[in-house]
Amino acid sequence: MNGLSLIPAVTVEFVGSALVILLAFIALRYAxxxxxxxxDNFIWGFLWYFSIALAAFAISRGVGHIIRICLVFSDQQDxxxxxSPLSGGFNTMLMISVAAVTIYYHKGLAAYKAIRSEAQKLAEANQKLAGSADQLQRLNTNLEGLVEDRTRDLSESERKFRNFFENSKDIVYFCDLDGNITNINSSGIELLGAGRDHPVNFHKLFADPNVLKQYLTAIEAKGYVSDLDVELTGHDGIPRHILLAANARYSTNGRMIGYEGIGKDMTRLRTITEQLINHEKMASVGEMAAGIAHEINTPLGIILGYSQLMLDDFEKDSEPYATMQVIERQTKVCRRIVADLLKFSRQAESQKSSINLNEIIKEVLAVTEHNLNIHKIQVIREFTDELPQITGDAEKLHQVFINLFNNAQYAMDGGGELTITTFSTPAGVRVSVSDTGIGIDDEIKNKIFDPFFTTKEVGKGTGLGLSVTYGIVQEHNGTIEVESPVIGSGHDTLRPGTSFQITFPFAPRDSADSMEDHENG
Amino acid sequence: MRIHHLSSIIVLILTFGFADSAMALQTHGAPEGIYVHQMAHILFISALAYLSWHTRRTQETSLKGWRFFQIFCIFLICWNALAFTGHLTFEHLQESDFMAEDEWQARLAPPITFIKALYYLTKMDHFLLVPALIALVLSLRTFYIEALGEAKK
Structure with missing residues (x-):
């Protein structure tokens, strides 16, 4: 019995079929x-269907082979x-199926590639969009930061300029073309009385219409005005000298829409300057008066001496005697004037001692009050007790207050109130003599201390009263200031009248005590 | 749906299980089965060849797993060719070429001609089919490991 045994082939077929089924299912498991x-991966989907078809083919084929071997070798060939045809048919069909799945793979892959390409584009677009969004976000964040920084800087700048605006001691104002103030700092409110609650027209504050015209014309012509000396009268009615620098304000289209400016209050400086000028003037006048007085005094003495000698040469009832009496009397008047001039020029001798001003004023009032009362003038005493002593010539100080009370009486022709106040200040003892009279015009305020300047009728005054007063005060190292109209106690009202404020320095021994009292007070 | 599937399967079993008494409008002779089967092998070879060619030139299939897949295709093409040959050679064999057929002692009767030797060789087709399936498993396993690695990223 030769030939080639089929047992090895059958064994390979049997084991191989089993292995194929096993491997097909392992492949199916991975798929x-x-x-x-x-x-969503098409290729994996293809491999999945491919593996299913292959597994089915493996089962069909493998099981067919195994069954065939089992049936044939168990003698069940029928x-x-x-x-057999069933198994073969299944095999054929499943092979075609696997092939069909494979053929359709091409189209599927193309579709998958197209979809994936679109998806890729979409993903890239999304990525770009996300990048752009991220960039936008960063820009936005950065922008927010920038805006925050700018806002902070702006706020800081605004705060700085607002502080500068508000804390400036000068007037800083903004107004429209009609002069209505739209914004003004606190100094402006304080000095001019303009504010949110008191709308004020800046142009109406100008005391002199010509200056206002000059101000408006200059700004209109040049766009600005600088160092313009103006007198403004604020809400309280007190005139103030302001050094003004102003600019025109323009809209974005170049149209003038208003004014803005800074004004410096020069009132105090001006007063001090005027006082200095006046002081110098008085010093010059005093010097001249002293020279004249000295020159005139000697001839007057001779005239008086000879006139008194000649009186003895004539009968008392004779005409020449009467003439000589007139000469003697008028010569004495002249000598008194000369003596006043010497007092004004501080050439007269003084006998200074420690004095209480309250006592001096009381002594003067004791003589003059009766006369004041006759003229319906009420004297109001506001004396401070225990007033510090000053060093002065009592006789000359009597003269000071006599002159001031006489002037007050002249100013209050129809009666009124004369208020005399004494008090102590750090600068010294201060006396205020205030009347409710007609006051002093601004035009002559600077001349009232000039010798021979008077508003009285001819023959009623020599014009030396206030000059002598000024001279005596100066001799006592004091100061005299005049206020007309009188500023009220609240510093916000004015009343008609005149107030003289005289300040004398403390006596040397009282100076320390007085300062101590102030500090303790 | 289950009833529908079950009824379909029963119809198929009845149809193919009793092929002898199958009724058809056109009669189909016995050789038709082997022709169709051989044509299926050719179709299968073509499909695999196309698949192998396509996976080589497509960028999407350039992963390492596709190398195994291409090996799988080559083995399976070879197997198809071998099976095709096997079926062809079997057609040339007679009953007398087999000794003690259907028994454990079954043999190819001498003399062993080229056809008989070729037939014997084609009976060993699992030496191509099993490596093909191993290549497929390796291919899918590689795909899975790589995909898992990507997913974990």
Missing amino acids: WALIRLEP LWRRL
Whole structure:
């Protein structure tokens, strides 16, 4: 029994079929894992269907082979002959199926590639969009930061300029073309009385319409005005000298819409300057008066001496005697004037001692009050007790207050109130003599201390009263100031009248005590 | 749906299980089965060849797993060719070429001609089919490991 045994081939067929089934299912398992991992991946989907078809083919073929071997070798060839076409048919069909799946792979892959390309583009677009959004976000964040920085800088700048605006001691104002103040700092409110609650027209504050015209014309012509000396009268009615620098304000289209400016209050400086000028003037006048007085005094003495000698040469009832009496009397008047001039020029001798001003004023009032009362003038005493002593000539100080009370009486022709106040200040003892009279015009305020200046009718005054007063005060190292109209106690009202404020320095021994009292007070 | 599937399967079993008494409008002779089967092998070879060619030139299939897949295709093409040859050679063998057929002692009767030797060789087709399936498993396993690695990233 020769020939080639088929047992090895059958064994390989049997084991091989079993292995093929096993491997096909292992492959199917991995394909299933892939499809689970990435369900949207077409290639894995293809491999999944390919593996299914292959597994089916493996089963069909492998099981067919195994069954065939089992049936043939168990002597059941008839049964196998019946099953054989079925197995073969399944094999054929599944092979075609695997091939069909493979053929359709091409179209599927193309579609997948197209979809994936679109998806890729979409992803890239999304990525770009995300990048742009991110960039936009960063820009936005950066912008927010920039805006925050700018706002902070702006706020800081605004605060700085607002502080500068508000804390400036000068008037800083903004107004429209009609002069209505739209914004003004606190100094402006304080000095001019303009504010949110008191709308004020800046142009109406100008005391002199000509200056206002000059101000408006200059700004209109040049766009600015600088160092313009103006007198403004604020809400309280007190005139103030302001050094003004102003600019025109323009809209974005270049149209003038208003004014803005800074004004410096020069009132105090002007007063001090005027006082200095006046002081110098008085010093010059005093010097001249002293020279004249000295020159006139000697001839007057001779005239008086000779006139008194000549009186003895004539009968008392004779005409020449009467003439000589007139000469003697008028010569004495002249000598008194000369003596006043010497007092004004501080050439007269003084006998200074420690004095209480309250006592001096009381002594003067004791003589003059009766006369004042006759003229319906009420004297109001506001004396401070225990007033510090000053060093002065009592006789000359009597003269000071006599002159001031006489002037007050002249100013209050129809009666009124004369208020005399004494008090102590750090600068010294201060006396205020205030009347409710007609006051002094601004035009002559600077001349009232000039010798021979008077508003009285001819023959009623020599014009030396206030000059002598000024001279005596100066001799006592004091100061005299005049206020007309009188500023009220609240510093916000004015009343008609005149107030003289005289300040004398403390006596040397009282100076320390007085300062101590102030500090303790 | 289950009833529908079950009924379909029963119809298929009845149809193919009693092929002898199958009724058809056109009669189909016995050789038709082997022709169709051989054509299926050719179709299968073509499909695999196309698949192998396509996976080589497509960028999307350039992963390492595709190398194994291409090996699988080559082995399976070879197997198809071998099976095709096997079926062809079997057609040339007679009953007398087999000794004690259907028994454990079954043999190819002498003399061992080229056809008989070729037939014997084609009976060993699992030496191509099993490596093909191993290559497929390796291919899918590689795909899975790489995909898992990507997913974990």
